Amino acid sequence: MANNDRLEDLDPNALPPDGKSSGGKRAHRGSRPRVTSEGGASDTDRAPERRCVLSGEHGARDGLIRLALGPDGTVAPDIRAKAGGRGAWIAVDRAALETAIAKGKLKGALARAFKTASFLIPDDLPAQIERALERAALDRLGLEARAGHLLTGSEKIVDAARKGTVSLLLHARDAAADGTRKLDQALRVGLDMEGTDTRGLVIPASRAILSMALGRENVVHIALIAPAAAARVSDALGRWRGFIGRNGSAEPCDMASQGSSALRN
Numbered sequence: 734m735a736n737n738d739r740l741e742d743l744d745p746n747a748l749p750p751d752g753k754s755s756g757g758k759r760a761h762r763g764s765r766p767r768v769t770s771e772g773g774a775s776d777t778d779r780a781p782e783r784r785c786v787l788s789g790e791h792g793a794r795d796g797l798i799r800l801a802l803g804p805d806g807t808v809a810p811d812i813r814a815k816a817g818g819r820g821a822w823i824a825v826d827r828a829a830l831e832t833a834i835a836k837g838k839l840k841g842a843l844a845r846a847f848k849t850a851s852f853l854i855p856d857d858l859p860a861q862i863e864r865a866l867e868r869a870a871l872d873r874l875g876l877e878a879r880a881g882h883l884l885t886g887s888e889k890i891v892d893a894a895r896k897g898t899v900s901l902l903l904h905a906r907d908a909a910a911d912g913t914r915k916l917d918q919a920l921r922v923g924l925d926m927e928g929t930d931t932r933g934l935v936i937p938a939s940r941a942i943l944s945m946a947l948g949r950e951n952v953v954h955i956a957l958i959a960p961a962a963a964a965r966v967s968d969a970l971g972r973w974r975g976f977i978g979r980n981g982s983a984e985p986c987d988m989a990s991q992g993s994s995a996l997r998n
Contacts, residue, residue: 785824786842787833795968797822798862798976800843806852808843810862812869821846826978827859834858866973871938871946873969874955878947882962883955885947890916890956897923900963902933903955903970905940916954936970937977 781794799820801811811820821843823830833839834854844850855861877883884890884899893899894916902920904913917932924931933954943952957963 783822786821786846787823787825787829787838790824792824794822796972796975797824798866798972802843802847802849802852808852808854808858810858810865812862812865819847827863827976828978830859830862863973863977866969866976867938870936870966870969870973871942873966874943875946875948877957877959877962877966878949880962882959883947883957885949885952885955887912887916887954890954891919893956893958894919894923897925898958899923899956900960901957901967903957903966904933904935905943905953906935906937907939908935908953912953934970937974 782791783794783797783799784791785797794814799811799814799816799822800808801816801820802818803809803816804818809816814820825833830839833842840854843852843854874883878885884893890899890902894902899920902916904916913933913935918927920933921927921929921931938946940951940953943955944950946952947955957966
């Protein structure tokens with residue numbers, strides 16, 4: 734969007750138009766090449782990349798977290814990367830961020846990025862980021878629910894999963910083991926992956942939180958039935974889970990655990 738492009742021009746961590754940097758290394762996991770009409774990837778059509786001010790690695794902008802300098806000089810998370818003024822990007826989890834804050838590394842990195850030492854890093858910045866990422870993920874689920882892109886209710890999900898129409902299966906962190914196993918088995922049947930460890934994602938939210946986010950009663954399991962919606966939800970959940978770390982409040986499951994067919998194009 735034009736307005737965002739103007740704001741990004743102020744970001745000292747933005748890469749040149751050719752997607753290359755004069756220093757540092759590229760993070761291949763953040764590169765999302767788009768396919769041209771001839772079927773090849775265009776270097777000039779890759780997703781915008783940014784540099785993490787703490788690790789020095791580059792990655793797709795959508796996979797990093799932007800920190801913005803507010804008018805009052807306070808640093809705040811800018812999860813949707815829409816705030817004006819200077820910004821700095823990080824690609825570390827909460828534990829690494831807390832360590833960087835404690836050792837003064839974040840303050841030094843931000844001073845270079847913001848080109849000023851006159852700013853305040855709030856003590857609860859990591860918690861602010863986690864809450865913002867949680868809200869973004871839950872808001873995304875709510876949007877997909879209102880658009881009719883997901884199913885709730887075990888029986889509906891089992892039926893869709895066995896038919897192979899589930900693109901992404903999610904379980905609340907407090908879901909009963911028996912119910913989770915039943916849906917995971919239906920997912921494997923639909924994907925023709927019986928005998929594998931393919932399963933749904935356990936996300937860091939309770940059934941009460943999911944119910945409020947979707948405006949429905951007793952939401953324990955969620956099935957995304959539209960591939961594009963599944964991709965959007967997966968991105969939002971990936972940022973959230975990535976920040977809290979594998980040993981956070983979510984069980985260590987990845988999209989890869991659902992197999993290559995779990996998020997179908």
